[in-house]
Structure formats: C-alpha cells, structure tokens
Amino acid sequence: EIQLMQSGGALVQPGGSLRLSCAASGLIVSSSYMTWVRQAPGKGLEWVSLLYSEGNTKYADSVKGRFIISRDTSSNTLYLEMSSLRAEDTAVYYCARESVYGGWAAGATDWGQGTVVTVSS
Amino acid sequence: DIVMTQSPDSLAVSLGERATINCKSSQSLFYTSDKKNYLVWYQQKPGQPPKLLISWASIRESGVPDRFIGSGSGTDFTLTITSLQAEDVAVYYCEQYFSLPYTFGQGTNLEI
Numbered sequence: 427e428i429q430l431m432q433s434g435g436a437l438v439q440p441g442g443s444l445r446l447s448c449a450a451s452g453l454i455v456s457s458s459y460m461t462w463v464r465q466a467p468g469k470g471l472e473w474v475s476l477l478y479s480e481g482n483t484k485y486a487d488s489v490k491g492r493f494i495i496s497r498d499t500s501s502n503t504l505y506l507e508m509s510s511l512r513a514e515d516t517a518v519y520y521c522a523r524e525s526v527y528g529g530w531a532a533g534a535t536d537w538g539q540g541t542v543v544t545v546s547s
Numbered sequence: 548d549i550v551m552t553q554s555p556d557s558l559a560v561s562l563g564e565r566a567t568i569n570c571k572s573s574q575s576l577f578y579t580s581d582k583k584n585y586l587v588w589y590q591q592k593p594g595q596p597p598k599l600l601i602s603w604a605s606i607r608e609s610g611v612p613d614r615f616i617g618s619g620s621g622t623d624f625t626l627t628i629t630s631l632q633a634e635d636v637a638v639y640y641c642e643q644y645f646s647l648p649y650t651f652g653q654g655t656n657l658e659i
Contacts, residue, residue, distance in 0.1 A: 471589075471597065471640055473649040486648045520596050532644055533587040535608070537596035
C-alpha cells in the first residue's frame, strides 16, 4: 500500500521560512515524479512544484526563487523548503506521486493527507 | 499559461439523475504525436485530498465506478456522472498536463 505521510505545517510570520516533509512508503521517491499542490482556504487547487525522478525541478511562477523541492533517498522523503513566505502562501499543501507517460507527468495518483501552512503576523 | 475554465461553478442534481460538468482550455490539449488529450479529472470530498478519477480525458482509473464518464477532445471536455449517488457529493476539478505550469479549473461543487 502506498502512503504519503506529511508534516511540517505551521503558523509562520511573513518573511519567514518553513520546511514541509512528505515521508513515503510503498513507493520509491527517487524513482518517482513527485509534486506539491496547494489549496488556499475555501479555494481551488494550485500546482506548486514538480521533482522528476532524474532530479530536474519545475516551479510555478508564484513560488519560483522562494521554494525549493528536494528529496532524501535514505529516508525516502520529499521536501518543500519555503522561504520569504507571504500571506498568499497560506494554504493546505499536498504532496503527491504523479503517474508517468513517456517522460511526462500524467495525473497525481497518490496523495498525502495535506499539511496546513498559515502565514500571518 | 493554459487557462482552464469549468462550468458551472455549482450544480445540484437529484439522486439517480445525470450530472454534467464542463471544462474548457485556452488552448488544445491534444498532442498529435500520440493522439492523447492531456486532461485529467479529480474528485475532492471535504477534508480529503483530491482523488484521480479519469486520465487522458476519458480513461477511468482502477476502481472508479463506470457511472463516471470522461469525454471531449482539444479544448472542450466533459465529466458526466450518469446516475448520481449520495457519495458523489464533492468538488470536481479538471487539470491540464499538456504544458507547464500545470493548471486546474476553478472547480465545480456538486450537490444533491
């Protein structure tokens, strides 16, 4: 059974930093395409970042230069390092594993439970 | 960026009746080399993460009831629930995977 266990969400002040974790079981993070998606309170879904199995990374323009997606092979964990946080980053953050087709992500099949990030003074 | 627009924003359907949700993209999601539409549908129930229902615009994921039908090509797509069940109450999202950044529709809130 695939499980993605998330942690790290917190209340943080504007301009602060936070690291989200997504510990995987039943899949190998380093062999998978892993993504972060967020959902602001009462709003829809927003794609944030993608980490390819090859190690390449992609980011939404709204977080580029402030967020870093990474993984740790030994712990089979995905991370999202967030810095220079803004009020508009307030959201539930989900990690997910993407299905893969021909080197392209093609739909998030397995999701974490989500972790809440609140940016407020 | 590709803009995804769903309609309606909210929909109320009686049990056993048909529900239809539309999704329109600002550019074609059909990739001619493999003849696939890079469009998926998710279902999200309150307090839960999204669940992938349909890939490639029309392919149901394993375990998804056959009352969920995805159709369409190019820029216009539809998710049809042929006979609404109580457990289908949720918000439904389309998402395009044709090009980065991946983008979602704004969601359609389906109620009984």
